[in-house]
Amino acid sequence: MIRSLALALTVLLCPFATAGAMEIERVVSPGGIEAWLVEEPSIPVVVMEVAWKGGTATDPADKTGLANMVSGLLDEGAGDLASAEFQERLDDVAAKMSFSAESDYFTGSLTTLADRRDEAFDLFSLAITEPRFDEEAVERIRAQIETIVSRNRDSPDWIAANAWYKTALGDHPYALANEGTPESIPRIARADLQDFAARVFARDNMKIAVVGPVSAAELGTLLDRTFGALPEKADIPAIPDVEIAPDGQVMVVVRDFPQSVVIFGLQGLSRDDPDFIPAFVMNYVLGGGSFSSRLMEEVREKRGLAYSIGTYLHPLDHAAMIFGQVGTKNERVGETLAIVRKEMARMAKEGIGEEELTDAKTFLTGSYPLRFTSNRSIANQLLGIQLEDLGIDYVERRNAMIEAVTQEDIARVAKRLLKPENMLVAIVGKPDLSPDSGLPEKDDMAPASPPHPGGMPN
Structure with a gap:
């Protein structure tokens, strides 16, 4: 011991x-x-x-x-x-x-x-x-x-x-x-x-x-x-590529919880897409930067609707998503989602400011060494770089790629990805479904089948 x-x-x-x-x-x-x-x-x-x-x-x-x-x-x-x-x-x-x-x-x-x-x-x-x-x-x-x-x-x-x-x-x-x-x-x-x-x-x-x-x-x-004793070749089935359904559904699973949990998402980018690094920087400004993000400012700081809200990119080998999650009072779900949609639309239309871009770059490049603070964290990073096929020199190139991102890059990627009308939303709780809530009428929602085990975004 x-x-x-x-x-x-x-x-x-x-x-x-x-x-x-x-x-x-x-x-x-x-x-x-x-x-x-x-x-x-x-x-x-x-x-x-x-x-x-x-x-x-x-x-x-x-x-x-x-x-x-x-x-x-x-x-x-x-x-x-x-x-x-x-x-x-x-x-x-x-x-x-x-x-x-x-x-x-x-x-x-x-x-x-x-x-x-x-x-x-x-x-x-x-x-x-x-x-x-x-x-x-x-x-x-x-x-x-x-x-x-x-x-x-x-x-x-x-x-x-x-x-x-x-x-x-x-x-x-x-x-x-x-x-x-x-x-x-x-x-x-x-x-x-x-x-x-x-x-x-x-x-x-x-x-x-x-x-x-x-x-x-x-x-x-x-x-x-x-x-050395392992077989030379694996025998695994092929997995088809898939894109996120773009129909903008809102699903409600009614549970007697004191607040609602909301997951929202859109089609994202594969890790080898040329726009992935600009999208990574864009997401930091939108919802990935904790207290520095627009969504945190609008949802928590200005209105007190939630303790936290965040977004992140989730590329898999055969699918890619932009996820977001927030927990809020049942009666404030519609208002919170309206802000999320508004901020996505605003970024898609206007991009981000020069100061926002500078701050994002400073954090994303400055915090990168913190991923290499122990033997275990280094090994994890090296394995991830191999799995994404980024090249053995990625550690040396990564920050320069972020520094090269421009406001024009962000504007292009935001228009490509941030389409709030396509956003799929899942709500678990007892949200306000009244006509003034900002949510669809109950009859217009996708029917929610009984929950079954499946993959949480990691």
């Missing part, structure tokens, strides 16, 4: 060099496995982040929650080690291992003290190449997931997100249940878990980032030991 606590404190508290001072090295193992490495000898912690293409969107429609269940089971026994023994071995080497399933990717994380590195990497290899999926562990994790799914049905944030996704994306895999449904979870058998691992964990769909006191030569050996 003492060694594990020391490991956690080291990862959290040790500052790292600024982003611009990092040297990111592309390492290719003797067996042809590639990883990005930041060698940092002064901090005795090695962090590895891994992602495989093939997340929850690849779940069979009748077995949604499969990828999520696999993520909860990989450290519950592998090889000749049952669950308790596997966890004991992790504790013995003071290592932390975790897995998660997102819409497009399945990710794994390993943190270990440098002097126990080889043993920790061997355990990670065992988890992904020889998972046991023992009956006791499967049923225990299944019960935990069923509890989470049941609890989600009482969460207004979760219900609103699911109503939004269902209307925006229809029957696309992104709108299905990330964590599963009461009907799908019992259908997932051990053979399904084994099949997922065999299809997804391969070498051709894998990205790896490593940070810590390890040389390129040492990492090459570790990569082959850890991943």
